[in-house]
Amino acid sequence: MSQMQNVERQLREMILGLEIGPGEKLTERWIEGRFGASRTPVRAALLRLETEGLVGRDGRGWTVSPINLAELEQIAVYREAVEVAAVRLTCMHAESSAIDVIEAMLDSCDDNTPREEWHRVGMDFHIELARLSGNEFLFRAVRDAMTRLSRARWLEVRDEAALGRAWAEHRAILAAARLGDADEAARLLSTHIVGSRDRLVTSLANDRRGLRARGFAVVAA
Amino acid sequence: MSQMQNVERQLREMILGLEIGPGEKLTERWIEGRFGASRTPVRAALLRLETEGLVGRDGRGWTVSPINLAELEQIAVYREAVEVAAVRLTCMHAESSAIDVIEAMLDSCDDNTPREEWHRVGMDFHIELARLSGNEFLFRAVRDAMTRLSRARWLEVRDEAALGRAWAEHRAILAAARLGDADEAARLLSTHIVGSRDRLVTSLANDRRGLRARGFAVVAA
DNA sequence: GATACCGTTTTGGGATACCAAACTGGTATC
DNA sequence: GATACCAGTTTGGTATCCCAAAACGGTATC
Structure with missing residues (x-):
């Protein structure tokens, strides 16, 4: 499986499993390091999760959507x-x-x-x-x-x-x-x-x- | 406005305006050249348009969704x-x-x-x-x-x-x-x-x- | 003429380098 | 003590490189 889908799936699981709390800030670099992928698949994953409503923009950065x-x-x-x-x-x-x-x-x-x-x-x-x-x-x-x-x-x-x-x-x-x-x-x-x-x-x-x-x-x- | 939103908007208009026909193949490099942006914003735009159903995957490449x-x-x-x-x-x-x-x-x-x-x-x-x-x-x-x-x-x-x-x-x-x-x-x-x-x-x-x-x-x- | 084969080119996926803007922490000022 | 300000750092946005796989094209074979 491609890194992109992998990052997306794992990050979604962490968010849905509340391992990352609603409202928490996310940085692309942290995700990059956490999953051992580069920023390209990380950005793709974030864009996808944004359309699902699980993450959102907070000014310039990313935030796990609050409840x-x-x-x-x-x-x-x-x-x-x-x-x-x-x-x-x-x-x-x-x-x-x-x-x-x-x-x-x-x-x-x-x-x-x-x-x-x-x-x-x-x-x-x-x-x-x-x-x-x-x-x-x-x-x-x-x-x-x-x-x-x-x-x-x-x-x-x-x-x-x-x-x-x-x-x-x-x-x-x-x-x-x-x-x-x-x-x-x-x-x-x-x-x-x-x-x-x-x-x-x-x-x-x-x-x-x-x-x-x-x-x-x-x-x- | 950022390149990302720009590419997305212009590409969407071309697709909705039928300037690019349903079923046509798209390459990231063509879009890149057409709008004078690099591949990063192009890929972001394609990911967004994919969730809107305007473009889709065709094997490894991209296709304007058919009617x-x-x-x-x-x-x-x-x-x-x-x-x-x-x-x-x-x-x-x-x-x-x-x-x-x-x-x-x-x-x-x-x-x-x-x-x-x-x-x-x-x-x-x-x-x-x-x-x-x-x-x-x-x-x-x-x-x-x-x-x-x-x-x-x-x-x-x-x-x-x-x-x-x-x-x-x-x-x-x-x-x-x-x-x-x-x-x-x-x-x-x-x-x-x-x-x-x-x-x-x-x-x-x-x-x-x-x-x-x-x-x-x-x-x- | 059709087809199987192979080298070349193209393409999307990924990694990385660079930049400008935003953020941070500390300091000087009142 | 509060605040305005500034240098240093972090961060997302962008551009560019690299690579493996797929698409393409030409050629040899039947």
Whole structure:
């Protein structure tokens, strides 16, 4: 694999994994040294990550994008629009076997699954469901939105009950999709997204002080 | 302005203005010479334009993205989802004065307005309407989708009647939005987008042979 | 005439050198 | 003690070099 893709992937992982905190300054030279690449692939990676919203410009330099509560709310609205459109398409033509694959993803999580895995599967559920729509643009929109939400969801304080409720909602959405009931799937998905947005923003707003103490820039709604 | 932004802007204009045809090969060295910049800003511009979908990779090199009829159809579905969501938000809270500004844009076109201007205003209508939603993500989604549609719309054969009908539909959408009638605005917008997609794809499919003769790569649906 | 082969050229990926602007730390001044 | 100022350093933007791989072109072979 080329250095460019390598730097991009590793840097993205460090940002999404919060190894580099939201709001931290980045210098091209630091990245260069950290990954043993020269500035050319580093710059390519930064340009790509900028379009993903993971890094941004801060005057002349680069900054890991802060967690922005107002932005999270807007993303949720965006997500709702594209995910609902996608699931409606899916209801029209998706095969039951494709839905089984997604359901199996949910099944793969149980009591002794690490928290990190629950997190990943919870995102992939939405991404894979959007992929079934067959519309590349809806799919990419959902994938990119989930990427932007990823760090915030990682910081969210979620109890067992909330996690179980989310899984139940996921299953209900799949059930409606399997029946081809577009209106019901859309309604359930919409409710799910709004609810999860509210919990997310509330949790982060409550934790804002603690998060800042950990060095994470969190800007209010 | 920096060379980087300069190269990006000029190259984008050449592509959108069809001065470089869909499907044409690009070499970094040609761009370098054409705009008098070195390869570093050229590569940055190409990376940006790649995420906009205007250029793509072809093996190891770069290619101006072909007109892809299947893609145009998918973009229309995507547009419909985000634009409808945006106009619904707009109906909730937009001020009449903001709508007046958009209506004035439409008014600015008359019989002796150059075709190029009609084209631009027709796109800006949708972009500015989305901006009124106040949601940055919906706005960017609409703007990017319109950018991707731009070249195809430019190649579309449109008669006076179709253009007049589109303008009437634009006005009707604004009227509904001004009244805050979200359902009606959404219905009108949705119909407008579907209709304009059908005319666009039909026109290009009919002209496909002629367009290819002009050196434009047009891939079928 | 078609085709397989091989040397040349071109091209994108990467590394590095240079510069001007921004930043930093310390000092002198009030 | 606060502040204005200046030299030194850092940093992103740009230009340029190098390289391996791919594209190209000519030639020999069948």
